[in-house]
Structure formats: C-alpha cells, structure tokens
Amino acid sequence: MTGTQRIGIVGGTGYAGAELLRLLSHHPQAEITVVTSRGEAGTPVASAYPQLDGLTDLVFEAPSVETLSRCDVVFFATPHAAAMHDVPALLAAGVRVIDLSADFRLRDPALWARWYNAEHVAPELIERAVYGLPELTGRAAIANADLVACPGCYPTAVLLGFMPLLKAGIVDTERLIADAKTGVSGAGKSLKPGFLYAEMADSFKAYGVAGHRHLPEIEQMLGQMSADKPIGLTFVPHLVPMIRGIHATLYGQLTSNEHDLQALYENAYADEPFVSVLAAGQTPETRHVRATNQCRIAVHRPQDGAQAVVLSTIDNLVKGAAGQAVQNFNLMIGIDETTALTQIAPIP
Ligand SMILES: NC(=O)C1=CN([C@@H]2O[C@H](COP(=O)(O)OP(=O)(O)OC[C@H]3O[C@@H](n4cnc5c(N)ncnc54)[C@H](OP(=O)(O)O)[C@@H]3O)[C@@H](O)[C@H]2O)C=CC1
Numbered sequence: 070m071t072g073t074q075r076i077g078i079v080g081g082t083g084y085a086g087a088e089l090l091r092l093l094s095h096h097p098q099a100e101i102t103v104v105t106s107r108g109e110a111g112t113p114v115a116s117a118y119p120q121l122d123g124l125t126d127l128v129f130e131a132p133s134v135e136t137l138s139r140c141d142v143v144f145f146a147t148p149h150a151a152a153m154h155d156v157p158a159l160l161a162a163g164v165r166v167i168d169l170s171a172d173f174r175l176r177d178p179a180l181w182a183r184w185y186n187a188e189h190v191a192p193e194l195i196e197r198a199v200y201g202l203p204e205l206t207g208r209a210a211i212a213n214a215d216l217v218a219c220p221g222c223y224p225t226a227v228l229l230g231f232m233p234l235l236k237a238g239i240v241d242t243e244r245l246i247a248d249a250k251t252g253v254s255g256a257g258k259s260l261k262p263g264f265l266y267a268e269m270a271d272s273f274k275a276y277g278v279a280g281h282r283h284l285p286e287i288e289q290m291l292g293q294m295s296a297d298k299p300i301g302l303t304f305v306p307h308l309v310p311m312i313r314g315i316h317a318t319l320y321g322q323l324t325s326n327e328h329d330l331q332a333l334y335e336n337a338y339a340d341e342p343f344v345s346v347l348a349a350g351q352t353p354e355t356r357h358v359r360a361t362n363q364c365r366i367a368v369h370r371p372q373d374g375a376q377a378v379v380l381s382t383i384d385n386l387v388k389g390a391a392g393q394a395v396q397n398f399n400l401m402i403g404i405d406e407t408t409a410l411t412q413i414a415p416i417p
Pocket residue numbers: 079080081082083084085086105106107108109132145146147148149151169170171220221222254255256257258259385386389390
C-alpha cells in the first residue's frame with residue numbers, strides 16, 4: 070500500500086470535478102494539491118463551493134503540465150479531446166492519470182475520431198489505457214495501470230446491467246436494446262439553452278436516437294464480455310427532469326430456457342461492494358442511489374417469456390463518473406476499494 074497521494078483535479082469548476090472534490094475531501098489518503106480552472110484561476114475553491122468552507126485553502130490554478138507534475142495522481146474531469154493533449158507529458162513525468170472523459174475509452178482511434186469529431190493526438194497511449202470498470206475489467210489490471218479510462222455514465226449502467234446475461238451466453242447478442250434515461254447534470258455545467266429550466270422541467274424527451282457517442286463504447290465492451298460475439302445494440306437515451314441519476318431498461322432475447330436469472334445475477338454480483346441485485350419482483354429507483362457509488366439492478370422475465378428485462382440504476386456523477394474514478398484510484402494505490410465511497414443516499 071502506498072502513502073498519501075498528492076491529487077490534481079483538472080476541471081474543478083465542472084460537475085464531475087466538483088463531485089471529485091466532494092468525495093476526495095474526506096479521503097484518508099488523498100491530499101488535494103491542485104484544482105484547475107481556466108476561467109476561475111486565482112479564485113479560492115471554497116468561494117465556488119461554500120460546502121467546502123473550512124476544508125480547503127486551495128485556489129483554482131490554470132491547468133499546465135508543470136503545475137500538475139506536482140501531483141502523484143491527476144484526475145481529468147474535462148470535456149472530450151482535452152486530456153489527450155497533456156496525458157503523454159504527465160505519464161512521462163511519472164504521474165498516474167485517471168481520465169473521466171472519453172479520450173482513451175475506445176480501442177480504435179479512427180472510430181474515436183468519427184464519434185468525437187477530432188483527431189486523436191495520443192493514439193499510441195490507447196493500448197496502455199485500462200478501461201476503469203472494476204466489475205468487468207478486473208482489479209489487477211487497474212491496480213497496475215498508470216492510465217485509467219473511466220467509462221461513460223450510460224455505459225456503466227448498461228454494461229453492469231447486461232454483463233451476467235452476456236457472460237453466461239444466454240441472450241441473442243445481435244438484438245439487444247438499451248432504453249436509458251438520465252438527469253440533466255449529465256450534460257455538465259456549461260450553459261446550453263436546451264437545459265434551461267423552462268426548456269426541460271416538466272417535460273421528457275429522447276435524444277441521440279440516430280446515434281449517441283456512447284454507442285460504440287458500449288458495443289466495444291459488450292463484445293469483450295461476450296467473447297467477441299457480434300453485437301447489435303439499439304441504444305436510445307432520454308433526458309428526464311431530475312438533477313442526478315440514470316435508469317437503464319435493458320432487453321435481451323433469451324436463447325436458453327434453463328437459467329434462473331435471479332440466481333444468475335445474485336451469483337454474478339455476490340462479491341461486488343457497489344452492485345446490489347434486488348430481490349425478485351422489485352424495481353430500483355434512482356433516488357436510492359443518489360450521491361452514492363451504488364448500482365442497483367433488478368432482473369425480470371415478464372410472463373416467463375423469452376425476453377429478459379433488466380433495470381439498472383446509478384448516479385451519473387458518482388458510479389457514472391467521480392465515484393468510479395475514486396474506486397479506480399483506491400485500487401491503483403492498493404487500498405480498500407470502498408474507501409471514501411460508503412455514502413448512503415439521502416432519505417427522502
Ligand atoms: N456530468 C456527468 O454526469 C458525467 C461526466 N463525465 C465526463 O466528465 C467530463 C467532465 O464533465 P462535466 O463535469 O459534466 O463537464 P462540465 O462542463 O461541467 O465541466 C468541465 C470542466 O472542464 C474545464 N475545462 C473545459 N475545457 C478545458 C480544457 N480544454 N482544458 C482544461 N480544462 C477544461 C472547465 O473549466 P474551465 O473552462 O474554467 O477550465 C470545467 O471545470 C466530461 O468528459 C464528461 O463526459 C463522465 C460521466 C458522467
């Protein structure tokens with residue numbers, strides 16, 4: 070086990086960066102050393118977040134490799150196509166990197182370029198990056214990594230929901246459906262007219278139906294967990310008027326009648342600290358995972374038919390972003406994976 074780690078957070082004024090600050094402020098082995106913002110450089114961090122009054126004297130700094138090299142571990146909570154510019158120099162300086170953005174999630178840089186409308190500037194590092202979904206990737210690979218690509222929020226909910234079915238090989242992998250809903254914090258803090266209160270409160274809509282950038286990421290990882298079977302996924306995201314939370318309803322055509330799906334899911338996640346399988350017949354709710362690193366899953370087989378229906382819920386900012394990043398951090402430094410991640414959702 071390593072000692073206290075000096076932490077850098079790039080993108081400290083954004084929602085995912087703020088969530089990292091919230092979680093790491095009480096982490097026994099994290100000393101937050103650098104928090105960046107280009108727009109707020111020079112401003113005290115606690116003036117942006119009164120919740121942190123008395124907990125930090127830090128001042129936002131402009132991001133630079135020189136500044137961030139003072140850290141042992143740097144978290145990037147920046148929009149896509151930002152981290153890839155600085156990661157090569159940070160790794161060369163011996164800094165370990167946990168990237169919450171999509172820069173190192175896709176194995177194929179040409180596919181990445183198509184979905185993210187940019188040329189990848191560090192394609193040579195993609196192989197080196199470990200996909201940071203501990204329940205799928207395995208702990209040893211993450212522990213040994215110096216570059217972790219944290220999954221997207223929708224991929225986390227969808228992959229954890231489908232994984233037992235695909236690993237057991239009992240669904241048609243070419244006819245999978247993921248119907249997912251997210252809260253508005255998924256879109257980040259920057260101002261966008263479509264996310265004004267008057268535009269989205271008391272309303273509900275699908276978006277990205279023709280193709281969302283999480284589709285290739287989900288397909289890539291579904292392929293990996295099903296021993297490279299061909300994958301066909303219909304993925305439709307929706308925006309619901311809540312702040313946090315993802316609810317994914319997943320459909321898979323069963324190819325075998327012989328499985329007790331409830332037992333399959335309970336066994337698959339029996340040892341996972343952050344995945345709870347609900348009792349038969351129950352349905353998860355986003356409020357029960359709010360501000361926690363939990364994924365709550367229920368598996369159903371309506372009318373004992375050929376369709377498995379899986380309901381998967383997470384908090385997009387925690388298990389879908391900052392919490393998962395801290396889970397990876399804990400594994401990387403060899404401490405209990407649940408450190409600083411044992412929050413209980415507020416009631417009500
Ligand atoms: N919100 C969510 O639910 C989830 C987010 N993520 C990912 O986390 C990342 C951050 O998302 P989110 O917090 O929502 O986004 P926000 O828009 O809320 O925040 C972005 C942050 O990055 C900083 N920033 C922007 N551009 C750059 C740049 N070129 N270099 C350095 N800093 C920059 C901004 O501050 P400033 O401009 O002042 O520097 C701001 O602090 C994204 O990649 C997102 O996809 C992942 C899963 C879920």
